[in-house]
Amino acid sequence: MNIDRIAATRHTTKAFDATRKIPAETFARLETLLRFAPSSVNSQPWHFVIADDEAGKSRIATATQGGYAYNDAKIRQASHVIVCCVRRELDDPHLAAILEQEDKDGRFASPEAKAGQHKTRTFYADLHRHEYQDARAWMEKQLYLAFGTLLLGAAALDIDACPMEGFDAALLDEALGLPARGLTSVVIAALGYRSGDDFNARLPKSRLPAEAVISRL
Numbered sequence: 001m002n003i004d005r006i007a008a009t010r011h012t013t014k015a016f017d018a019t020r021k022i023p024a025e026t027f028a029r030l031e032t033l034l035r036f037a038p039s040s041v042n043s044q045p046w047h048f049v050i051a052d053d054e055a056g057k058s059r060i061a062t063a064t065q066g067g068y069a070y071n072d073a074k075i076r077q078a079s080h081v082i083v084c085c086v087r088r089e090l091d092d093p094h095l096a097a098i099l100e101q102e103d104k105d106g107r108f109a110s111p112e113a114k115a116g117q118h119k120t121r122t123f124y125a126d127l128h129r130h131e132y133q134d135a136r137a138w139m140e141k142q143l144y145l146a147f148g149t150l151l152l153g154a155a156a157l158d159i160d161a162c163p164m165e166g167f168d169a170a171l172l173d174e175a176l177g178l179p180a181r182g183l184t185s186v187v188i189a190a191l192g193y194r195s196g197d198d199f200n201a202r203l204p205k206s207r208l209p210a211e212a213v214i215s216r217l
């Protein structure tokens with residue numbers, strides 16, 4: 001697989017073919033990319049809400065009113081839409097659940113190793129919860145690692161994607177009942193296959209020159 005070629009040729013799809021569905025086994029591979037993305041201290045502060053039918057996509061599209069209307073058709077015509085969320089709180093029960101999962105997955109040779117891992121994770125969590133007071137932003141950074149992995153992975157699997165921050169997060173949270181689940185929406189991915197109306201597929205890619213964004217010591 002020519003990974004840099006995929007990065008240089010994938011594009012944001014502006015119009016989807018509503019008649020084409022991503023096969024279930026292919027979509028399952030995208031779910032694996034999300035679940036196995038790395039995160040600081042394995043914090044996994046994310047949750048992904050998926051819609052693949054009219055009813056689900058309509059609920060998501062309620063958040064594209066007003067200035068976000070340009071994203072409405074992308075959500076409705078995509079095969080699948082993923083609402084990428086973070087936790088509202090980086091709370092102790094979540095940290096404990098991760099620790100127990102790591103234990104179950106066989107990562108600790110001794111109780112001391114388990115305690116050490118918990119201490120390290122709590123140190124970083126406390127840094128962001130208390131000292132920097134940026135826990136929400138920190139969780140979003142982790143989410144975007146999974147999001148970037150998803151976009152590149154989708155392209156590698158010949159699936160078109162449209163990343164979207166253009167929606168009303170408060171409206172979407174209400175429409176999906178996210179506050180009651182301790183979640184809030186951050187970014188959306190519409191996934192499927194481009195239609196002939198996808199003008200972006202015909203435009204050349206544009207990026208700043210390498211020397212503007214990369215320097216060497």
Ligand SMILES: Cc1cc2nc3c(=O)[nH]c(=O)nc-3n(C[C@H](O)[C@H](O)[C@H](O)COP(=O)(O)O)c2cc1C
Pocket residue numbers: 010011012013014071162163164165166167187200205
């Ligand atoms: C986090 C994020 C949010 C974005 N939000 C939107 C959006 O709401 N609607 C849209 O049409 N494109 C959106 N884009 C697409 C960007 O405009 C696009 O990635 C950028 O222009 C580079 O083009 P390319 O993805 O085709 O390489 C978003 C991209 C990212 C990464």
